[in-house]
Structure formats: structure tokens, C-alpha cells
Amino acid sequence: MAFNPAMLASLTNPDAFQAPALPGHAPPRIKPREKAAIIVRLLLSEGAPIPLSALPEEMQTALAQQMGQMRRVSRATLRAVVEEFMAELDQVGLSFPGGLEGALSIMDGHLSANAASRLRRMSGANSSIDPWERISALSFDHILPVLEEESIEVCAVVLSKLPVPRAAELLSKFPGERARQVAYAVSLTGNVDPDTVRRIGMALASQLDSQPLKAFDVGPGERVGAILNIAAAATRDDVLRSLQETDADFAQIVKKNIFTFEHIKAKLGPRDVPKVIRVVDQVALVTALSYALANPDLEPSAEHILASLSQRMTQTLREEIGQRGKIKEKDGEEAMGVIVMAIRQLEGSGEIVLVQPEE
Numbered sequence: 239m240a241f242n243p244a245m246l247a248s249l250t251n252p253d254a255f256q257a258p259a260l261p262g263h264a265p266p267r268i269k270p271r272e273k274a275a276i277i278v279r280l281l282l283s284e285g286a287p288i289p290l291s292a293l294p295e296e297m298q299t300a301l302a303q304q305m306g307q308m309r310r311v312s313r314a315t316l317r318a319v320v321e322e323f324m325a326e327l328d329q330v331g332l333s334f335p336g337g338l339e340g341a342l343s344i345m346d347g348h349l350s351a352n353a354a355s356r357l358r359r360m361s362g363a364n365s366s367i368d369p370w371e372r373i374s375a376l377s378f379d380h381i382l383p384v385l386e387e388e389s390i391e392v393c394a395v396v397l398s399k400l401p402v403p404r405a406a407e408l409l410s411k412f413p414g415e416r417a418r419q420v421a422y423a424v425s426l427t428g429n430v431d432p433d434t435v436r437r438i439g440m441a442l443a444s445q446l447d448s449q450p451l452k453a454f455d456v457g458p459g460e461r462v463g464a465i466l467n468i469a470a471a472a473t474r475d476d477v478l479r480s481l482q483e484t485d486a487d488f489a490q491i492v493k494k495n496i497f498t499f500e501h502i503k504a505k506l507g508p509r510d511v512p513k514v515i516r517v518v519d520q521v522a523l524v525t526a527l528s529y530a531l532a533n534p535d536l537e538p539s540a541e542h543i544l545a546s547l548s549q550r551m552t553q554t555l556r557e558e559i560g561q562r563g564k565i566k567e568k569d570g571e572e573a574m575g576v577i578v579m580a581i582r583q584l585e586g587s588g589e590i591v592l593v594q595p596e597e
């Protein structure tokens with residue numbers, strides 16, 4: 239039987255276990271904490287999982303002290319306490335996790351971003367919550383801006399509290415010299431007391447939760463790049479030229495996020511080509527390939543697609559391409575946009591991974 243923290247906390251409630259005594263027996267004169275100790279001792283002896291660590295530390299301490307003071311309990315007393323406890327459980331219709339953090343975990347995905355952020359800041363003041371659990375679950379894009387402003391020693395503590403794989407990934411995100419300093423500082427954290435580590439975690443969690451919410455999930459360069467991916471070639475070239483004149487750095491970011499039909503040969507691996515073809519309409523595929531094969535800049539990507547398919551499919555496509563004749567520019571660009579969108583969707587779902595050539 240598993241118990242949530244709220245149920246465990248009720249064991250030490252002064253009003254707990256007030257059921258009548260067994261027939262023929264005088265009511266056992268047992269304090270609520272003694273009854274809680276009896277129940278916990280019985281469950282532990284049976285190997286039942288009890289999340290005692292979820293209780294406030296003062297309650298854990300009080301329970302341990304009570305168990306240390308007790309010796310033997312008669313069968314009649316044990317039976318009476320257990321039956322009271324079971325009667326109490328039978329009366330429970332619904333249980334809650336206890337605390338704001340538990341409520342947030344249940345309501346995750348159902349609250350607005352603003353409400354969730356505000357509640358996390360409120361729950362951060364609760365000393366019973368382990369801040370490192372929340373910090374470990376955050377993305378590095380969220381953590382790194384805060385750590386850039388922190389000392390080497392604080393970064394070393396964060397590195398020590400994270401799971402080893404994530405700690406290694408985080409270390410690789412630091413610049414070379416700072417990474418070496420942080421790695422060395424880890425060797426100096428051996429004598430840091432738990433209370434200090436906890437206070438560091440609480441302070442970091444508070445900073446992370448107080449960061450302003452972003453209206454967009456991705457940066458402006460990526461958003462503009464995604465728009466230009468499916469824009470007409472003339473429009474895309476005109477916009478990039480204008481951006482280059484206005485803000486060369488931003489234009490470079492946009493270029494890195496642009497993926498058009500022309501980039502297929504360089505970024506789409508041969509093994510992923512069949513996955514893309516399966517989700518693209520046959521008419522759009524033939525139209526796009528027909529148009530691309532007649533354009534010197536696009537022909538390499540079209541040949542890359544055909545070379546990555548089976549010989550039979552390639553032969554079938556070439557026969558259909560030969561029957562299409564000349565394709566209008568508008569129709570060709572729309573068909574190529576269908577293929578590009580399919581590639582982007584498959585990349586977003588993780589089914590394919592685009593190659594990122596070294597600069």
C-alpha cells in the first residue's frame with residue numbers, strides 16, 4: 239500500500255485515530271505520535287513503500303524520535319491502532335498531493351504559463367520542497383543564462399547536484415576556460431554542508447522562476463527563417479538582401495535557419511529520403527522533381543532524392559517526370575514547399591535529423 243505525503247502527515251494530527259475501543263477492552267491510552275510510529279513501524283516491517291522523505295524535516299525528526307523512545311506494543315494495542323487506521327482510510331474519498339508543488343505536478347499542462355510561473359514562485363518559499371528536483375528538470379537554455387551571472391563555486395554545486403549525464407552536457411555548454419574552472423571547483427565542494435547546498439538551490443530556483451515569460455518558443459531568427467522557408471524564392475532573396483543591408487548579424491542567423499529545396503542535398507541524409515517521400519503526395523513529388531530538374535540550382539537536390547530511392551521507384555518517377563513537360567514556376571515552388579514542409583514536420587517529430595555541415 240502506498241501513501242501520499244498528506245496521508246502520512248495526518249498520522250501525527252492530534253485529532254487522528256479517535257475511533258472507539260474494541261469491545262471488552264479499555265481504550266488504549268496512546269498518543270497520536272505513538273500511533274503514527276506504530277503504523278510506520280508495521281508498514282516498514284512488511285516492506286511497504288512509505289515516502290517519509292516527502293514529509294517536512296521536523297515531522298521526520300519527531301517521528302524518528304518517537305520510534306526511538308518506544309519498545310514493545312501488545313497485540314491488542316496493535317490491533318486497535320491498525321483497525322482505527324483502516325477505518326480512517328475507508329472514510330477517505332479523495333486525496334490530494336499536499337503543497338503547491340504537488341498541485342502543480344497534477345495540473346501540469348492545464349494552467350496558463352503566467353499562473354504556473356506565479357505558483358512556482360510561491361511554492362519556492364516552502365522549505366519542504368527540494369529545489370534541485372525542479373532545477374534538474376529544466377532545459378539548459380533556461381539554466382545557462384542564470385549560471386552565466388553566478389560564481390564558479392555556485393556552478394560547481396549545480397554540476398554536482400545534477401545527474402552525471404546532464405552534468406557532462408552542462409559542462410560542455412560552458413566556454414573552455416570557465417568549464418575548466420568549474421570542473422576544478424567541484425573538487426572543493428567536499429565540505430559544503432547540506433543546508434548551504436539547499437539554500438543555493440532555493441536561490442537559483444527563485445531566479446529561474448522569476449525570469450520573464452517569453453511569448454514565443456523560438457528566437458526571431460528561427461521564426462523568420464521558418465517563414466522564408468515556404469516563401470517564394472524571389473521574396474526570400476529580396477528579404478535576405480534587405481536584412482543583410484539593415485542588420486548583417488541577424489541576416490546570418492536567419493540564413494542558418496532557412497531550409498529550402500536547394501538545401502536537401504546537403505542536409506537530408508539518403509536514409510531519410512524514403513521517410514519523406516512516404517508522406518508526400520505523388521503528384522506534388524513529381525511536380526517538384528520535374529521543376530527542379532530543369533533548374534541548375536535545384537537539380538542536385540532532385541537527383542539526390544532520386545538516387546536515394548529504390549531503382550524501381552526511381553524509374554517510375556523518371557517516367558512520370560518525362561510525361562509532365564514544362565512546369566510553371568508557381569506550381570513548382572508550391573510543390574517544392576510541400577516537400578520542405580514534410581521534411582520540417584518529420585524533423586520536429588524526431589523521425590529524421592538534418593545534417594548540419596560545419597561552417
